[in-house]
Amino acid sequence: MKDTLETIYGLLSAHYGPTHWWPGDTPFEIAVGAVLTQNAAWRNVEQAIENLKRGKLLRPRAILACPDGKLEEALRPSGYFRVKAKRLRSFCTYLVRRYQGSMAGMARRPLEQLRPELLKVNGIGPETADDILLYACEKPVFVVDAYTRRILERHGLPVAGMGYEELRALFETALAPDVAMFKEYHGLIVYAGKDFCRRKPHCEGCPLATLPVEDGPVLETP
DNA sequence: GACCAGGCACATC
């Protein structure tokens, strides 16, 4: 499995080159994007972030001071806007109370402490937490998302039934804990997921077409 | 007009 995960990285990397993932100018913008992209298309998230920028709302205290209705209107394009307004507020409340609103201050804490406390924030689940930890706080965590699972499944890797943490552990034990590489790897998975594994017919020209299939239950490729 | 997109919390069994 270790070899396969390294091979996937090599193939995707050769195909796409550097992705410079994640889109976002500041750690706080990255964290906001992580919340807004939950079950949403990034195109719509961009719109919402643009609205926040225009409204000078891309700061934790500005979000906390903003009336509900105004915040929700700004978030509308990203979908689930009432839920996401609440979730953004939860995160900002946490950030302000615990780190005086400073992402840099937050990033100074060790990973073992940060991840559990992030997961306690309402609206921050495993994937959102890991997005923030890796891309905004530069911590060596591997981000698992729908694309990750889909790509592995479609290429016959025995990951069916694995939970989030299990899948994350798989990558983190197989690969060296290299923040820059983890960032790129996830970016490459997003690229490949959008290009080849999104809908049928898939894998026309897929860079992973030559991937050797491992032992274990091989899933049928749709 | 369905179906989908980088989840998560909460209810229920």
Next chain:
DNA sequence: GATGTGCATGGT
């Protein structure tokens, strides 16, 4: 602990 459901927009 596993499984189901609500949340909402914009593109294909």
